[in-house]
Amino acid sequence: MNYKIQHIPFSEGKRPGIKINPKYITIHSTANEKSSAQNERDWLVNPSNNRIASWHIAVDEKEIIEAIPLDEIAYHAGDKRGNNLSIGIEICESGNREKTLKNAAILVSDILYRKGWDIDRMRRHFDWSGKNCPRIFNYNNWEGWTKFKKDVSLELSKMNASTWAKTPWDWGVKEGIIDGKRPKDFATREEVITIIYRFKNKIENIKNNKL
Ligand SMILES: [Zn+2]
CATH class of the missing domain: 3.40.80.10 (Peptidoglycan recognition protein-like)
Known part of the structure; x- marks a missing residue:
């Protein structure tokens, strides 16, 4: 709207x-x-x-x-x-x-x-x-x-995220892997791959001691 x-x-x-x-x-x-x-x-x-x-x-x-x-x-x-x-x-x-x-x-x-x-x-x-x-x-x-x-x-x-999903949800938001919006909504294929991609970058940064 x-x-x-x-x-x-x-x-x-x-x-x-x-x-x-x-x-x-x-x-x-x-x-x-x-x-x-x-x-x-x-x-x-x-x-x-x-x-x-x-x-x-x-x-x-x-x-x-x-x-x-x-x-x-x-x-x-x-x-x-x-x-x-x-x-x-x-x-x-x-x-x-x-x-x-x-x-x-x-x-x-x-x-x-x-x-x-x-x-x-x-x-x-x-x-x-x-x-x-x-x-x-x-x-x-x-x-x-x-x-x-x-x-x-x-x-x-x-x-709001469900109680059972709150810990991973808050973690994902804090780490910048997910945007924190629409926790109960469906994800599109491009949203799923973006989440995986951000996670991959995070792991690589840790490996390379950038964090
Ligand atoms: Zn009034």
């Missing part, structure tokens, strides 16, 4: 450039059934938009747009702590909902994986300020939120 970086210019109320060290991911939905990720991004820089409100990443049925670097503050949580401590993700309500939620689950699991976090780092906007957001998950006492966390957990499990 397409991950676009379209950082907005520095501005008060949207992107002041204050550095943060996020500990959570806060999930929102846009509360606009017509607005795409690109529409949301364009709205941030629309001259008539005077609200103190912004977000880091928006995701829709076809793409992901990062509008503010993840180590800078954005104003999305309606709460000082939420803004200071979390990455804000807007899930679009436009287009194909199933595709959008799949993209969102992959996006969130990818951030969790890269940060070394688990799904206990996920927050709703609701958790910070009590706002009914992400409203798309608020049915049957937030059943949609429970389901979404499960979907993220499933995507995350595909990214």
